[in-house]
Each structure stands twice: as C-alpha cells, then as structure tokens.
Amino acid sequence: MNDWLAILSEPLPLPAVLEFVTDPAAGGICSFIGTTRSEHNTAGTELIALYYEAYEEMAREQLNAFATRGREKWPIQKLVILHRIGRVSIAEPSIVIAVSAAHRDTAFQACRFLIDTLKAELAVWKKEIWSDGQQRWVSGVVLAHRAGPQRE
Amino acid sequence: MRITVRLFASARENAGLSQLAIDLPDGANVALAAKKLNELHPGLGSSVAFAVNRTYARGDAVLNDGDELAIIPPVSGG
Numbered sequence: 001m002n003d004w005l006a007i008l009s010e011p012l013p014l015p016a017v018l019e020f021v022t023d024p025a026a027g028g029i030c031s032f033i034g035t036t037r038s039e040h041n042t043a044g045t046e047l048i049a050l051y052y053e054a055y056e057e058m059a060r061e062q063l064n065a066f067a068t069r070g071r072e073k074w075p076i077q078k079l080v081i082l083h084r085i086g087r088v089s090i091a092e093p094s095i096v097i098a099v100s101a102a103h104r105d106t107a108f109q110a111c112r113f114l115i116d117t118l119k120a121e122l123a124v125w126k127k128e129i130w131s132d133g134q135q136r137w138v139s140g141v142v143l144a145h146r147a148g149p150q151r152e
Numbered sequence: 153m154r155i156t157v158r159l160f161a162s163a164r165e166n167a168g169l170s171q172l173a174i175d176l177p178d179g180a181n182v183a184l185a186a187k188k189l190n191e192l193h194p195g196l197g198s199s200v201a202f203a204v205n206r207t208y209a210r211g212d213a214v215l216n217d218g219d220e221l222a223i224i225p226p227v228s229g230g
Contacts, residue, residue, distance in 0.1 A: 124229030
C-alpha cells in the first residue's frame with residue numbers, strides 16, 4: 001500500500017506520516033502542513049479555533065481521485081493526505097500532505113498540486129469560532145464546482 | 153422517483169436539517185431538483201453547487217431513483 005488517505009477526527013499523527021512516505025527509492029520527501037492561524041479583529045476578539053465539517057463519503061472518494069491524478073502526472077513513490085475534521089485549535093494541523101519521490105522537483109510539484117487541488121475541490125467546510133461566541137462559515141471556493149472539476 | 157438530498161455546513165444550518173427525501177418525475181435533472189428544493193426551503197437550491205452520488209454534477213445531469221443529491225456550499229477545506 002503506497003497511499004495513506006483519510007479523513008480523521010483526531011489529531012493528525014505527523015511522525016507516522018513521515019515514516020509512511022520514507023522509501024528506499026526516494027531521494028526526497030516534501031510535506032505540507034496546514035494549521036489554524038491565530039487572528040483577532042479590531043474589537044479585540046480572538047479566533048480560538050476552526051471547526052471542520054466534511055461530506056465524508058465524497059471526500060474519501062475525492063482523496064483517492066487526487067492521488068490517482070497526482071500519480072498520472074508524476075512518478076510518486078509514496079503519498080499521504082490526511083484531513084482532520086471537528087474542532088482544530090490554534091497552531092494545530094488540519095491538513096497534512098506528504099510525497100516521496102526519486103527527485104525533489106517531483107516531490108515539490110506533486111505536493112503543491114495536491115494541496116491546491118484539495119483546496120479547490122474537497123467537500124470540506126470550515127467555520128471560525130471566536131472568543132465572543134460568534135461562529136462564521138468561511139467563504140470558500142465556488143467556481144471550480146460548476147465546471148465539474150472531477151471530469152477533466 | 154424518490155431521491156435523497158444531503159445538506160452540509162451553511163446549507164445544513166440554514167435549512168435546519170441534514171437530510172431529506174424528495175419526489176421527482178422520472179427523467180428529472182439536478183436543476184429541477186434545485187427548483188423543488190427552493191420551493192420547500194427558500195434559498196436552499198440557489199447559488200450552490202451539487203454532487204450526485206458523490207461526484208460534482210451540472211444542472212443538466214439526469215437523476216435516477218435512489219440517487220443521493222448533495223448540496224455543496226463553497227468549499228473551504230485545508
């Protein structure tokens with residue numbers, strides 16, 4: 001098994017991700033970790049967490065499709081995409097992508113492709129949770145859907 | 153025919169439900185389902201994308217009995 005693709009409701013196991021993509025045929029590993037960024041507004045209210053919701057059945061199928069598209073474009077050795085759902089506090093990871101390949105250019109390009117594609121298409125939504133109790137769904141990506149991105 | 157409709161994120165909260173079933177005439181497409189959803193819950197079928205059986209679908213995609221239609225608000229994963 002060369003791909004580890006999952007939607008998880010617990011903290012993402014980062015050391016296990018790097019261990020998974022380690023491969024004798026790889027000369028490089030590239031990873032991207034997305035984390036909850038601290039923010040505050042002019043009234044002094046602070047962002048305390050993000051809450052992620054997924055259409056889990058669809059998102060799992062999409063992760064498989066993204067991995068397939070990545071492997072069609074580049075000679076990837078091993079690949080991980082894990083997305084967390086539920087509450088993700090400041091500085092905690094919500095997404096980790098890791099790719100190993102024979103050469104670094106491949107690893108960088110594939111990793112970039114995977115995060116960009118995921119951001120544009122994955123059926124996941126995040127909501128901001130603020131210190132004054134306010135909650136707000138983040139305005140996301142609209143246009144990619146209408147063109148049917150999975151049928152390219 | 154009858155299809156299942158699933159709602160997520162802002163669409164789920166606005167409508168106050170995560171799933172419903174709707175009856176449509178045979179041969180109905182996604183656009184007709186959206187129209188029907190707007191009649192049931194104003195705003196529900198507008199300005200969002202749709203997926204049929206877990207794949208993004210256009211308005212002219214034809215539905216079949218038992219299909220799962222999902223209302224997809226603008227995504228914001230990552």
